[in-house]
Amino acid sequence: MSDSATDSVAAPTLHTLEFRGTGGEYFRIWIVNLVLTIITLGIYGAWAKVRTLRYFRGNTFLADHPFDYHASPVRILIGRIIALVLLLGYSISARVHPYAAVAWGILLLFALPWLVVSSLRFNARNTSYRNVRFNFVGSLGGAAYAYILWPFLAVITLLTLWPLAHRARDYFYINNHTFGGKAFFTKFSGWSIYRIYLLGIAMLFGLVLLAVPVAILVLLPLGLLKTDPKTMGALLVGPIALLYLAFLYAIYAIPIVVRTMSINLALGNTTLDGRHELRSTLSPLRMAWIVLSNAFLTLITVGFYYPWSRVRLARYEAAHLSVLATTDLDEFTSEAIATQGAIGEEIASFLDLGIGL
Amino acid sequence: MNLEGVYFFPHTSRPVHAFASLSPERNLIIVDAAGTVVAQAPFKAVVVSQRLGRLRRRLKLPDAGHFETSDNDGVDAMLHQAGRLRSGGLIDRLERSVKWVVVALLLAVLSVYLLVAYGFPAAAVWLARETPASVATIISEQTLQTLDRLALSPSKLKPIQMQKARTLFARVSTLGARGAAGYRLLFRHGGVVGPNALSLPDGTVVMTDELYVLVQRDDELEGVFGHEIAHADRRHGLQMLYEGSLIPAAIVLVTGDPSQLGQIAAALPAILIETSYSRRFEQQADDDSAVMLKRIGGDPAALGEFLERMDRKLCGQKGCSASWLGSHPATADRAARLRNESGRSPNGGQTRRPAPHG
Incomplete structure (x- = not known):
């Protein structure tokens, strides 16, 4: 941990994020949130969301100082009510007239840039570190460029441009975030992101090509035993189930591997104020293991492992993100930022637009 | 301080x-x-x-x-x-008190159970009843098109066989909630689907050739039709559709986490719930079918016998082991229930003469 009293012209220091929350502690918060949300028919959900985000940000430490979350539950509740009314309007009108769904789809396309920008802005402005707020300064045009034009180009080129669309989205996300008025900035070559996607495709092909010989190698010796069909069936069940699980695991792991590598690429090339460098050293295979084993454990515990799974992921992610700071990070000053409504944020989260890196 | x-x-x-x-x-x-x-x-x-x-x-x-x-x-x-x-400080005291966390845990389990066991089914029944007929028609047409494209092919039954089935269908469908004009019978070759009959929300009943050739008595086919008409009348298909989408929606609303993880976690209860619903639906349709059969003077037990025969045909002499994935109640249970229904009826013994088929 750094000592804040050291000289600010010292050599750059590497500060690694640290998550100090525990599964047991979050479980209590989660279960109380869950019950209060159910018995208030969802109204408490807005307070639950704030408590959850405060817990996760407030337990994430950089250089011995925590992040903080400031959103007002009442704003979130208002945002949720409006989002819910809109979604109900959509599902009712779509049921009455099938073309209404198309109309809503077009409306959503036009609203998308606004949803993206207001959701990112809401989250950034309500996050602080050492008394200084983050902000998001992306424009509607920028959002349309990254979230509509690039995906459209990628689709009409049969997804061959998809990695560049991904890069445009990362640029929009990172390069428009600021901390204390100082900009985050990332830049990386098109080839570096193509390489990640090509690796993903190679893994997919490799998996399919590998599946056949492996299946033969495992099943053939069993077939050569020439036992009677009944015993044979019993012998085969185990290996086949294992092979199937291994294959399923690999299929789900590939997208996580690609995503982790692209996060490492985008964040690893990010600087703050042109001086402080971000480092992201998430291991793609380890991330896949954490995410998939979390999903499995949550599934077999009917959801009760969920709080531990979130803490486990947060702890790993924090431990592999760091800042190479050229100063003590105490030179930042807050800019005047107006607070804003949560409507866009809540619609975006209801629709699961997946805004982020 | x-x-x-x-x-x-x-x-x-x-x-x-x-x-x-x-x-x-x-x-x-x-x-x-x-x-x-x-x-x-x-x-x-x-x-x-x-x-x-x-x-x-x-x-x-x-x-x-x-x-x-x-x-x-x-x-x-x-x-x-x-x-x-x-x-x-109240919420924090709840979170820190072991007693209240345990209470919360129990309340969470209880309220989820109540919601899943009573809340969602009631909501689905209401939604299914309120769904306009035009929407039911669209859903039915889409479903039929998909089935035709993926599995079913045109029927190979002879016109006289179709005529026979239509006559029996007309007899049963007059007892349906929408009257005879509210239902139609379609013939298809099942292929991979095998012997089966299914009903769509708009009152369309699809029967596969494979099912028809297994039928030995008129009552059996009438029982099958009664069962499918009951499914359509009670809008079981739409209820399944709504229940299937209500549960994930509620989970997202409560946990506020629409991520992959949440969706995977939501899948398991959804599957379990769906199978228990379909069990209930089959039982209801069997009961309705028994009532219809009694009113036209048929034998409700015939459907049970037919189900058992279908089971033997599909699973060999010893029958299928238990209820396969629980999606249908064990055939033996259903047959016993239908026989019971038949025995209680005052004119249940008046079994009509077996009619030759094929």
């Missing part, structure tokens, strides 16, 4: 090691390590963040300077001293 922590001057990120205390005039006084006063403000104007786990408390001064400390109990004592400890 002296709280140790860190003070940030307004709008700066430079931490200053500091101590906070409450003066007799109820002012918050913040001094640095050297004892110099760095900030002060009337305590009632200070915004104190709510207690949450072991999170540092944030005391925000009106000039946007802020003091933070890990001394949660000290902050609570200060609030108490200033007469400000209100309901804010």
